[in-house]
Amino acid sequence: MLEPFASARLRYRPLGPPDVAGLFALDSDPRVLRYLGTPPLTSIAQAHAALARTADAYRAGAPARWAVELRATGEFLGWAGLKLNPGPVNGRADFIDLGYRLLAPHWGQGYGTEAGRAWLAQGFGPLKLPLVTGYAEAAHGASRRILEKVGLEFINLFDAANGTPHAWYEARNPALAQ
Incomplete structure (x- = not known):
């Protein structure tokens, strides 16, 4: 398992009991x-x-989301990370998904992009993953821009289980390229 780590403005650590109020604030909004x-x-x-x-998921050794907090204050902003998704999504199963979810007051400040880049680096570096995927509702421009800015490439549009159009993205580990 990874050790907690940091990027320029953010710190990443496993989610734990102290985060329950932050998770509730996040997922009740x-x-x-x-x-x-x-x-x-x-x-x-x-x-x-x-x-x-x-x-x-942590106990099973599977990739899972981690808490994102401000380095300067320790304030909980939300979560980000890589997650094993059993699928099926877009005809795929058992893929590693890059995701992020931040509290609304922290939107538009580049934190999603910073967290996405940090987690892609973890996936391709210490975790040595061959492929990282991401997907977002096609109409969710902000999330799609983050996926593109961090280095994932648009692959295709697909309809999710609920019939809503989604965009699928992928990035291959350059260190493992043949």
């Missing part, structure tokens, strides 16, 4: 969930359950 197709959390117990699922 309809603005944050607008393009995700999931209903907002309505109880702190749901945030505890989400945290327990992440802890299970």
Whole structure:
């Protein structure tokens, strides 16, 4: 497993019990969930359950999301990271997905791009992953721009299980290129 690490303005560490209030704030905000197709959390117990699922992934040694906090203050901004997605999504299964979710007051400050770049570097460096993918609702321009800025290449549009158009992105590890 990776050790906690940092980028210019952010620190990344495994999510834990102290993050439950931040996770609830994040996933109970309809603005944050607008393009995700999931209903907002309505109880702190749901945030505890989400945290327990992440802890299970950590114990299994699977890639999972980590907390993102400001280096200067330790303030919880949300989460980012790589995650093993069993799929199927866009005809694929068992792929590594780059994701990020930040509290609305922290949008538009480049934190998503910084976190995405940091996690792509972890995926291609210490984790030696051959391929990292990402996807976003086609109408979610901000998230798509982040995927492109961090180095993922647009591959295709596809309809998600709910029929909503999504954009699929991929990046291959340059150190493993033949």
